[in-house]
Amino acid sequence: MFILTEAVLAVLAILVSVAMLWGKNGEEHNKVSVIIRNSDDSRWAAFRYGLSMAAQDQGVEVFVVNTGEILSAEEEYEALEQEINNGADAVIVQPVPGNRTEELLKRTGKKIPVMLVECPAAKEEEISGNVVVKPDNYALGKALAEELLSDYSGHLEGKTFGIVSEGEISGAVSEREAGLCAVLEEQGASRRWSISVSPVKEEEPVLEKMAKTDFVIALDDYSLVLAGKAAEARNLHGALVYGIGNSMEAVYCLDTGYVRCLVVPDDFNMGYQSLTEAAESLGHIFKKPQSRNVSFTVMRRDTLFTKENQEILFTMSQ
Amino acid sequence: MVVKNKDFKKLKPQGMQSMIMIVFSSISITIMLILSVLLYFRFSASSRQEITGSTQKLMEQAGENMEDYLVSMRQISDTVYYNVIKENDFSDQDNDIQQGMKLIYEANKSNLRSIAIYNNYGSLMGAEPVVLQKEDPNVTKQGWYEQAVGEMENMHFSTPHIQNLFDDAFRYYWVISLSRVVELTDGGVPQSGVLLVDMDYSGISRMMKQMNNQNNGQYFYLCDSSGEIIYHPRQIQINNGIFNESSEKAAVCKDGIYDEFFEEEHRKVLVNTISYTGWKLVGVIPYSVFTHGMFDIRYFIVLLILLMAMMLGVVSRVVSVRISSPILKLNASVMEYEAGEQPEIYIGGSMEIRHLGDSIQRSYEQIDTLMHKIVLEQTERRKSELDALQSQINPHFLYNALDSITWMIEGEKNDEAVFMISQLAKLFRISLSKGRTVIPVSDELQHAQSYMNIQKIRYKNSFSFVQDVEPEICSYCTVKLILQPILENAINYGVNGMDEDGEIKVTGRVEDGKIIFAVTDNGIGMTEDEVRFLLTDGSRIRKHGSGVGLVNVNNRIQLLFGDEYGIRVESEPDEGTTVYVCIPAVPYTEESRKTLEAGRTFGGEGLDEE
Numbered sequence: 001m002f003i004l005t006e007a008v009l010a011v012l013a014i015l016v017s018v019a020m021l022w023g024k025n026g027e028e029h030n031k032v033s034v035i036i037r038n039s040d041d042s043r044w045a046a047f048r049y050g051l052s053m054a055a056q057d058q059g060v061e062v063f064v065v066n067t068g069e070i071l072s073a074e075e076e077y078e079a080l081e082q083e084i085n086n087g088a089d090a091v092i093v094q095p096v097p098g099n100r101t102e103e104l105l106k107r108t109g110k111k112i113p114v115m116l117v118e119c120p121a122a123k124e125e126e127i128s129g130n131v132v133v134k135p136d137n138y139a140l141g142k143a144l145a146e147e148l149l150s151d152y153s154g155h156l157e158g159k160t161f162g163i164v165s166e167g168e169i170s171g172a173v174s175e176r177e178a179g180l181c182a183v184l185e186e187q188g189a190s191r192r193w194s195i196s197v198s199p200v201k202e203e204e205p206v207l208e209k210m211a212k213t214d215f216v217i218a219l220d221d222y223s224l225v226l227a228g229k230a231a232e233a234r235n236l237h238g239a240l241v242y243g244i245g246n247s248m249e250a251v252y253c254l255d256t257g258y259v260r261c262l263v264v265p266d267d268f269n270m271g272y273q274s275l276t277e278a279a280e281s282l283g284h285i286f287k288k289p290q291s292r293n294v295s296f297t298v299m300r301r302d303t304l305f306t307k308e309n310q311e312i313l314f315t316m317s318q
Numbered sequence: 319m320v321v322k323n324k325d326f327k328k329l330k331p332q333g334m335q336s337m338i339m340i341v342f343s344s345i346s347i348t349i350m351l352i353l354s355v356l357l358y359f360r361f362s363a364s365s366r367q368e369i370t371g372s373t374q375k376l377m378e379q380a381g382e383n384m385e386d387y388l389v390s391m392r393q394i395s396d397t398v399y400y401n402v403i404k405e406n407d408f409s410d411q412d413n414d415i416q417q418g419m420k421l422i423y424e425a426n427k428s429n430l431r432s433i434a435i436y437n438n439y440g441s442l443m444g445a446e447p448v449v450l451q452k453e454d455p456n457v458t459k460q461g462w463y464e465q466a467v468g469e470m471e472n473m474h475f476s477t478p479h480i481q482n483l484f485d486d487a488f489r490y491y492w493v494i495s496l497s498r499v500v501e502l503t504d505g506g507v508p509q510s511g512v513l514l515v516d517m518d519y520s521g522i523s524r525m526m527k528q529m530n531n532q533n534n535g536q537y538f539y540l541c542d543s544s545g546e547i548i549y550h551p552r553q554i555q556i557n558n559g560i561f562n563e564s565s566e567k568a569a570v571c572k573d574g575i576y577d578e579f580f581e582e583e584h585r586k587v588l589v590n591t592i593s594y595t596g597w598k599l600v601g602v603i604p605y606s607v608f609t610h611g612m613f614d615i616r617y618f619i620v621l622l623i624l625l626m627a628m629m630l631g632v633v634s635r636v637v638s639v640r641i642s643s644p645i646l647k648l649n650a651s652v653m654e655y656e657a658g659e660q661p662e663i664y665i666g667g668s669m670e671i672r673h674l675g676d677s678i679q680r681s682y683e684q685i686d687t688l689m690h691k692i693v694l695e696q697t698e699r700r701k702s703e704l705d706a707l708q709s710q711i712n713p714h715f716l717y718n719a720l721d722s723i724t725w726m727i728e729g730e731k732n733d734e735a736v737f738m739i740s741q742l743a744k745l746f747r748i749s750l751s752k753g754r755t756v757i758p759v760s761d762e763l764q765h766a767q768s769y770m771n772i773q774k775i776r777y778k779n780s781f782s783f784v785q786d787v788e789p790e791i792c793s794y795c796t797v798k799l800i801l802q803p804i805l806e807n808a809i810n811y812g813v814n815g816m817d818e819d820g821e822i823k824v825t826g827r828v829e830d831g832k833i834i835f836a837v838t839d840n841g842i843g844m845t846e847d848e849v850r851f852l853l854t855d856g857s858r859i860r861k862h863g864s865g866v867g868l869v870n871v872n873n874r875i876q877l878l879f880g881d882e883y884g885i886r887v888e889s890e891p892d893e894g895t896t897v898y899v900c901i902p903a904v905p906y907t908e909e910s911r912k913t914l915e916a917g918r919t920f921g922g923e924g925l926d927e928e
Contacts (some may be wrong), residue, residue, distance in 0.1 A: 013624040020617045252488045305482045309556040
């Protein structure tokens, strides 16, 4: 009896010691890698800030992979594999447009949780099994159109507009375009032209070559800044610029009056929510991450420095 | 009954060693647990105090740094106002003003974003660094301007905001504005204006970030007197409604430490007011920080308890063995004694147990002495009884024998009388046997023969007497005069009265270590009732003979050899009677004789049914 009691106590003491040591060693944080195109670009500032805030709140390590302007599906897959090999517990990916992406992401999704950001709705359905955090691109386009409509009190008959967008993110852009055109064309405005611009090509004054329109509508940050600069250079034949953007350059264009209206997707929340979902899915076996739509804000020059807008600008200027 | 036995098993008292060990261990573990709990709470309280104290010191230090920083900003504002603005006229000394502002700006530009002077219409009078002003910044509607004009006698610190005054191509600066109404001179005409010193927000945010670099859950934030956040590590989360903060509550608190239950969490809130601005530097320590710090301590205390329990187990075992060992040894020696052995009673251990052992030892010695004395007394008593029984024979027989001799002499049967007397002499010689009780079987048989010779004469050979004895039994021991009374009874109750057919036979044999004598007569025999009372009630047989019955013989045999020996009688009416005498087969030597006479028996089995 005595020996049995002593043996039980000894086993308990060993278990407690092991638990102590395991507790000390087990304080390593989960690591989440983020693969986004042109990761150093200022348009990702709010997104990155959202990531870092969520990482702080969730107690995970976040690592944003340094990528260039162009990212092919294969390069993205290679980066993914490398991050997994480097010990990433989850990844947040901005999927590259293309058919290969679906196949490659499916392959990765079986190993670790994969969160998608800024993925067009069509892709979301195709890349089944992955969770998407993104703005509602159709609603973005629609909101922009409604702002334009309100400027003209709903009278857009005979007005013309041109659409400029960055070709590489065609999935999201096409949704925004659909939302935009659905409102404008219903109100009698007509699309005169629609062009794609690319950040990798040498900058050419493409917009001044386009036919004169009443409005130039930019559907992404890069094209909005391009249109803003063109307006500043008076190369738009007097067209008013409306657009969707999320960089301080875009804000500056609004502030200086070269852009009439700016719709800003909530990139901070996109970063924050995607990382939170990823971290929570790692921490809880039975918790399934959920897809989310983030909101957006409409900014005008006169309301640019309201308290609410300053909070958005704060995230963009980090 | 079975249930009772089970209950008895359950209630069976524990061994002394187990009892001591259980009691000792229980008391030790209870005390240890109480001490551990007290230690944990004491340590926990001390750790909590330490964390709170260090946080408070950190906040005081940071508050002083921030005050120094804000004081330096106010000094800049004062310097610009009193040394530059008041000393110069904007109409003709704008260069001196610009130069003065530049000097001050350059000296403090690590913390400054800009210095600007506006007149009472909101027009820019001067600014450093010199940059392009925005088209229409609408200065008079900006918060800092309104604050300054609203309370003209004070300096005003704004909350952080984007500077919306100058065009710096894509760059927007976060600043905290220090504004005041100043009196400026333009063309000799004094007028009021507003002096704006924009501090770089990064100066304060850097200070706050340094404070918030601990990653244990505690954090610090800064708010103004209305609770509006100036810096918070989760500022955007608060704006987005992801996180909440009780800054409005903290803003109205005096400096001190408060307990708060906020958002389902207990936490300690430390408030420190920054002088002049009314800003509150707030430190928040969730209780989870204290428990997180105590996590290792809990494990440590559990480990300590387990190790202590193990050690106490060993110690209590050693102590209990040490205490109980002498008592257990004493108990074992007593039990051996009770089992019939003669061990030395254990005397050892502590003084009390030694005394106990010594007492028991002496008690047992006394008991032995008393027992020996009792045995001696019993032996003496038995011997006395035996002697008394033997002495009953002589008068009766002597009377009868002498009576027969008298008859012979009277009848002038001298030869027969001589034979009778010689036989009587043999009889008496053996009867006396030098006072011995134990004699050889041969003597006893001789005695029986002499007796029967005398009786045959007396009864005129009306019966025959035969001895059929195995010769080897003659050398064994027997109690003297055991056959004679049986023969006497055989004559008196058996063959007496028969014509000439009476026959008495004595046989003797050794069987299983015993000597069996059988005295058989073919007389009238007895009924079963008479046989039954023959050995139990000596007083019933008194009609004929010497009066010394079989009871006498039986008692003597049992007194000497033990209860397992004695006499057994078989009889059948009109057929005859056989009396069996059973004694142990003890070879006759002087030593064995003395041993038997001293009262010690040789053991053996009882008289078997034949």
